[in-house]
Amino acid sequence: MTSTAGPGMAAGEPEASGSERGMTARARAWLDQPALARLWDRLRDRLERNGLQVRGRLRLDGVTVAEREALALLTGRPYAGGTVSIALADLDAQLRTGAAERGLVEVVAELRGPLTDRPAARDARRAAAEATWSAADHALRSHGLADANWPRPWLEEVRRAGTLARLAPDNARRLIVQAIDIMAVLTGPGAALGAVASDVAGLPGRGELAERVTGTAHGLDDGTLLSRIVLRALARVMEVPPPQDARTRRELWEAAGVAVDRVSTTVLTLGLAPLGDEPAVRLLRDRTRAGYETHLTLRDLTRVTWRLPPGTEVFVCENPRVVEAAADRGCVRPLVCASGNPTTTALTLLDALHAAGARLTYRGDFDWPGIAIANRVIDRYAARPWRMRAADYEQHVATARDRGTPLLPLTGAPVDALWDPELTPAMTALGVAVQEESALELLLTDLLSA
Structure with a gap:
């Protein structure tokens, strides 16, 4: 290719500077021929990786006869064999002085779309x-x-x-x-x-x-x-x-204390009997006298002024099965189910009971998430742990093994039990989790005591 004529340059075509025009249609068609497609694809990748800088050499292996002939016409150099090595700076100079009248970066961008400076x-x-x-x-x-x-x-x-x-x-x-x-x-x-x-x-x-x-x-x-x-x-x-x-x-x-809404989430209770004559209070006491469990929504909690008999102790459990079994057995002591990690509704009720003078007693699972939840509840309310000390854990494990009940291994990072420094070492040593329901009969015994 020369500066006055070359592939794709029409004879007698009016001259124009490269800054004033794109490539002619004939020049673009020649450069975009299939025999040069691999060159432009490889050059696009090389230029983008180079930060659009024209430097280095490009090697093409396994070139076909058609590719070798087109590359020779493009660069003005003969090639032999199946490998061609092209200096990017030389090709840039050839394109600028040939029919394209544009540099390598501009030509590749026109043929392959905008280039990215990677x-x-x-x-x-x-x-x-x-x-x-x-x-x-x-x-x-x-x-x-x-x-x-x-x-x-x-x-x-x-x-x-x-x-x-x-x-x-x-x-x-x-x-x-x-x-x-x-x-x-x-x-x-x-x-x-x-x-x-x-x-x-x-x-x-x-x-x-x-x-x-x-x-x-x-x-x-x-x-x-x-x-x-x-x-x-x-x-x-x-x-x-x-x-x-x-x-x-x-x-x-x-x-986290964020109400998604105030009616769809409830806290499960049994045996709550606040004082007062408000309609919501009377309804709650009626269900308690009948031995029914009650689901309270956030809206329900706003309707109750929580006043309790002096010395009220409220037991708090983690699993709804405890409430169900307690209702079936006619347990009379107040019980609130946190249903795992306490929700806003559960915390709101426990806050209200605590503020009304109730003493809270908490029981959860003997696994690391259960210990973390117990830490928060016990710390928040100065609650009494309910059969949740090291001796209780060891007793539960021994009973389960005597019965042949499978125990799941503890998983995750150990959590220190704030209320009993011996509990976490005992759990780490035995390495098994104990769910709250495994001690159901013991818990019901406590709830049945008047």
Whole structure:
């Protein structure tokens, strides 16, 4: 190819500078022939990896006769054999002085579409990510959360997931800051999470919380990225696995003090008999006298002024089976079922009972999540552990083995039981989990005592 004529250059075609025109149709058609397709494909990849810099050599192996002839015409050099090596700078010069009148980068872009400067793109992504995590760090510090034990592992988990990296930089920064703002509402001073929620009406609803932080009541709806990120943070705080379905998501929101709504989630009770003459109180006492269990919603709890007989002791269990068996046996002592990790509704009731002077007695599972839940409940209410000491655990294990009952192995990291320093070593030594229901007869004995 020469500067005045070459493949694709029409004789007598008017001259124009390369900055004023694209390639002629004939020149483009010649360059875009099948015999040169592999060259342009390989050059696109090389230039993008080079940061669009024209340097180095390109080697093509196994070239066909048609490819070798087309490459010879393109570069003005003869080739023999099945391997061709082309200096990118030489090809760039040939294209500029030939019919294309454009450099290598421009020609490849016209034939193969816009080129990406990959090193520059990587640098831009890295800078954007650093800006995102810097904004997250600033948000944590501004809310006084930087020294808490959950933010750093949570942020690292979000970073590894790569979800934010797929967003526009401004969107990624806004989203992570909103997540931290929400966590500050839920974990900061006076927040619902870990605080006494004696005023049920004051508990934040998910829609209200979302609108407060994001400007829309749907900002934390199921399926939104913000909701998923916040729930992962809450799982860290609550020391539970991330939720996997609608039920566990609802339970985690409510355990954090966020009411998804005030009617669909209930707390299971038996034997509650508050004082007073309010309609809701009378209904509850009637069910208690009849020996019926009762499911109370958040709206139900707002209708009751909780006044209790002096010295009331309320037993708290983790599994609904305990309530069912207690009702069948005619147990008379007040019983509340937390149904695993206590939801907002359960915590609201327990807060109200505790504030009314009730002494709470708690029983859960002998596994590490169960110990973590018991720590929170016992610490929050100064509750008495209910057959949950090391001697109880060892007795349960011995009884199960005597019966030939299979016991599941303990899994996960050990959790120190705050109420009994001997319990965690005993559980670690025996290495098996004991579910609450395995001690059902012992628990019923306690509940049957007047």
